Amino acid sequence: MARPVRVVVLGAGSWGTTVAGLAARNTPTLLWARNSEAADEINSQRTNSKYLGERKLPKGLKATSDLVEAAREADVLVCGVPSHAVRATLAEIANEVRAWVPVLSLSKGLEPGTRQRPTEVIAECLPGHPVGLLAGPNIAKEIVDGMAAASVVATQDDRVAAALQPLFASSVFRVYRNTDVLGCELGGILKNIVAIASGMADGLGVGDNTRAMVLARGLAEMTRLGEAMGANPRTFAGLTGVGDLIATCMAPTSRNRRVGEALAQGLTVEEAVAKLGQVAEGVKTAPTVMDLAREYGVDMPIAAEVEAVIGGRQSASDAYRGLQKVAPGGEHEVA
Ligand SMILES: NC(=O)C1=CN([C@@H]2O[C@H](COP(=O)(O)OP(=O)(O)OC[C@H]3O[C@@H](n4cnc5c(N)ncnc54)[C@H](OP(=O)(O)O)[C@@H]3O)[C@@H](O)[C@H]2O)C=CC1
Numbered sequence: 647m648a649r650p651v652r653v654v655v656l657g658a659g660s661w662g663t664t665v666a667g668l669a670a671r672n673t674p675t676l677l678w679a680r681n682s683e684a685a686d687e688i689n690s691q692r693t694n695s696k697y698l699g700e701r702k703l704p705k706g707l708k709a710t711s712d713l714v715e716a717a718r719e720a721d722v723l724v725c726g727v728p729s730h731a732v733r734a735t736l737a738e739i740a741n742e743v744r745a746w747v748p749v750l751s752l753s754k755g756l757e758p759g760t761r762q763r764p765t766e767v768i769a770e771c772l773p774g775h776p777v778g779l780l781a782g783p784n785i786a787k788e789i790v791d792g793m794a795a796a797s798v799v800a801t802q803d804d805r806v807a808a809a810l811q812p813l814f815a816s817s818v819f820r821v822y823r824n825t826d827v828l829g830c831e832l833g834g835i836l837k838n839i840v841a842i843a844s845g846m847a848d849g850l851g852v853g854d855n856t857r858a859m860v861l862a863r864g865l866a867e868m869t870r871l872g873e874a875m876g877a878n879p880r881t882f883a884g885l886t887g888v889g890d891l892i893a894t895c896m897a898p899t900s901r902n903r904r905v906g907e908a909l910a911q912g913l914t915v916e917e918a919v920a921k922l923g924q925v926a927e928g929v930k931t932a933p934t935v936m937d938l939a940r941e942y943g944v945d946m947p948i949a950a951e952v953e954a955v956i957g958g959r960q961s962a963s964d965a966y967r968g969l970q971k972v973a974p975g976g977e978h979e980v981a
């Protein structure tokens with residue numbers, strides 16, 4: 647009888663731990679934590695209190711702080727560290743991961759400097775491996791609590807996604823497939839910036855109509871940039887686009903949204919990030935997205951206002967005044 651597939655997840659933050667918990671219910675799963683105390687706590691207490699409080703993790707989930715041991719174990723590798731740490735983490739194990747092991751990214755940011763998406767960084771660090779991602783409206787704590795949700799495994803070769811799908815799925819976690827890796831990945835990355843705008847709106851006490859405008863026009867600019875870069879615009883109407891946008895803009899626990907709220911309360915971006923104590927990818931990604939918008943000649947007025955607040959060049963209330971200066975065009979055209 648063939649032995650079961652071993653899943654290895656790198657990164658024991660909120661989402662890496664949650665995804666490892668999903669996989670552990672289906673197949674042997676090992677979670678790498680860079681901090682040995684976190685690995686010990688997961689093994690002995692079945693909790694990751696720094697990120698997930700007292701929530702109990704599945705019995706079968708094992709953790710290690712030995713990155714090389716983890717990499718050698720993998721039949722499927724899942725990379726769940728923040729996007730700025732993907733390259734350095736994978737560089738340490740480039741010669742340890744067996745050939746053809748599929749690698750799935752969980753990260754929703756762009757690498758500062760190179761502007762690369764996490765799947766592009768993975769493909770450079772681990773050439774020859776099938777690379778894809780798992781993304782969707784997936785607030786980690788809700789999923790650990792067993793609330794129903796859905797996600798998408800995106801790989802260029804649909805057969806790879808079909809093989810990976812059952813490793814993460816459960817009766818309350820539906821896993822769909824998509825071959826538009828670029829569109830799925832950009833959805834998760836770009837919605838974080840709109841979520842910061844949405845948090846700023848809430849912090850300023852705007853009405854529901856204003857919030858709806860931010861979401862709808864935010865989706866329009868995400869789709870515009872995605873299409874200009876070669877993604878299928880329909881992808882942005884799915885789970886990884888509007889789905890993740892709604893979850894992240896509405897969830898009080900979303901870190902990007904909370905950063906926006908803190909900015910509206912007058913905190914500096916450094917203070918807002920320090921107060922959060924977790925990763926909010928939209929903060930580092932916003933300037934890079936504006937570089938891409940200029941390169942592709944795409945109007946992104948909401949991202950531009952968010953980036954100016956993050957860069958300290960204007961306040962959150964200035965940002966909302968700034969949006970009023972943009973002359974509305976045809977709904978399917980520009981700003
Ligand atoms: N949380 C969520 O609901 C979701 C998150 N995501 C995405 O998943 C990715 C990870 O986010 P999430 O788990 O939430 O983040 P968290 O802030 O919860 O945790 C970050 C994790 O990464 C580790 N880490 C931080 N810096 C480095 C580094 N330089 N090298 C190696 N490891 C590092 C941290 O270790 P330590 O504790 O030792 O600092 C911690 O384990 C992000 O791109 C996020 O956008 C996607 C979907 C849902």
Ligand SMILES: O=C(CO)COP(=O)(O)O
Pocket residue numbers: 754782783784785786838841890893894899900901902903925926927
């Ligand atoms: O991507 C997420 C949900 O799908 C998590 O969003 P935050 O990083 O803003 O918490």
